[in-house]
Amino acid sequence: xxxxxxxxxxxxxxxxxxxxxxxxxxxxxxxxxxxxxxxxxxxxxxxxxxxxxxxxxxxxxxxxxxxxxxxxxxxxxxxxxxxxxxxxxxxxxxxxxxxxxxxxxxxxxxxxxxxxxxxxxxxxxxxxxxxxxxxxxxxxxxxxxxxxxxxxxxxxxxxxxxxxxxxxxxxxxxxxxxxxx
Numbered sequence: 001x002x003x004x005x006x007x008x009x010x011x012x013x014x015x016x017x018x019x020x021x022x023x024x025x026x027x028x029x030x031x032x033x034x035x036x037x038x039x040x041x042x043x044x045x046x047x048x049x050x051x052x053x054x055x056x057x058x059x060x061x062x063x064x065x066x067x068x069x070x071x072x073x074x075x076x077x078x079x080x081x082x083x084x085x086x087x088x089x090x091x092x093x094x095x096x097x098x099x100x101x102x103x104x105x106x107x108x109x110x111x112x113x114x115x116x117x118x119x120x121x122x123x124x125x126x127x128x129x130x131x132x133x134x135x136x137x138x139x140x141x142x143x144x145x146x147x148x149x150x151x152x153x154x155x156x157x158x159x160x161x162x163x164x165x166x167x168x169x170x171x172x173x174x175x176x177x178x179x180x181x
Contacts, residue, residue, distance in 0.1 A: 012033075012055060080092070088115065094173075103176065104180065120159055127175045130147060135163065
């Protein structure tokens with residue numbers, strides 16, 4: 001059985017709306033939306049149709065089986081790898097279609113002497129964790145050395161890239177928000 005209140009709440013939160021904003025879009029009270037989400041009241045069909053329209057869906061999609069749930073677990077078969085032997089880098093997108101998400105995780109493998117391409121400044125944040133080897137993170141004119149077990153986190157307001165000056169391969173988990181790889 002479908003939990004109407006919970007499903008409405010999840011749709012509202014997915015759209016980044018407050019109860020007050022949803023109430024304003026549907027000409028209902030915030031109190032009604034709150035009670036509805038806690039299953040303390042039930043909407044009429046007309047009210048439910050108004051709420052679903054404000055949430056960008058329709059009644060058929062709302063009551064459809066949850067068979068179209070977003071995928072949560074990804075296997076190597078789902079991942080996409082781009083190897084660039086000229087720069088000695090391999091990038092593996094760990095979550096397919098991550099561009100639709102708020103963040104984009106990749107696995108960067110750098111051969112000895114390899115590097116990623118220089119990335120221009122952009123909105124958001126970047127995080128990385130060195131799984132193996134050692135790298136140099138270049139942000140603007142700063143060069144920061146990291147080794148296995150080190151992590152980095154910064155706002156990309158200057159050009160930036162990572163390189164591997166060592167004689168062995170380096171692997172880094174790198175997460176960007178918003179997606180830009």
